[in-house]
Amino acid sequence: MIQTKMKKNKFHSFFWLALSIVWALTGISCGRDKVIESYHPFPGGIWQRYDIVKFEIPLAKTSKPVNVIFFVRTGPQFSQDHLPFNMVMNTPSGEERIMEYDLEITPGKEALKAGGQQDTERTMVLKRGLLITGGGKLQLEIENLVPRMKLEGISGIGIRIVAGTE
Numbered sequence: 001m002i003q004t005k006m007k008k009n010k011f012h013s014f015f016w017l018a019l020s021i022v023w024a025l026t027g028i029s030c031g032r033d034k035v036i037e038s039y040h041p042f043p044g045g046i047w048q049r050y051d052i053v054k055f056e057i058p059l060a061k062t063s064k065p066v067n068v069i070f071f072v073r074t075g076p077q078f079s080q081d082h083l084p085f086n087m088v089m090n091t092p093s094g095e096e097r098i099m100e101y102d103l104e105i106t107p108g109k110e111a112l113k114a115g116g117q118q119d120t121e122r123t124m125v126l127k128r129g130l131l132i133t134g135g136g137k138l139q140l141e142i143e144n145l146v147p148r149m150k151l152e153g154i155s156g157i158g159i160r161i162v163a164g165t166e
Contacts, residue, residue, distance in 0.1 A: 039158035065129040067164035073119040078153030084145040092136025
């Protein structure tokens with residue numbers, strides 16, 4: 001009877017230890033290439049000139065750098081050959097970065113190849129090799145700088161956080 005209890009206790013302990021190791025390894029391997037994405041859609045495909053889009057992305061402390069990527073999804077109605085925008089980024093450590101960008105866009109080429117009905121996505125790296133030394137929120141503000149009151153043909157914009165290099 002005592003020997004049976006000892007075997008059950010050893011098996012129980014071994015089972016939980018093995019399960020914990022598998023869970024930890026799964027978490028480590030999945031977290032390494034994890035992509036965090038935040039997306040803001042524009043109703044009717046229109047981005048108003050003074051509509052500043054704000055993103056708050058919670059980030060955990062990491063010892064590896066990340067890349068912050070801006071993306072825009074445009075439809076065949078988008079007629080601009082570039083998209084100028086202003087970005088204000090506040091990192092979890094309190095650093096503020098302000099920069100103007102000009103994303104080159106070839107109007108609708110990919111959409112025309114696909115029959116003109118699909119949205120296409122263009123990307124631009126806003127910050128390469130950002131180290132998150134303490135957890136917190138990454139805050140970004142994106143402002144449309146196209147000199148028109150409304151910009152048509154934009155389904156939405158977003159921010160992606162991916163594993164990066166220093």
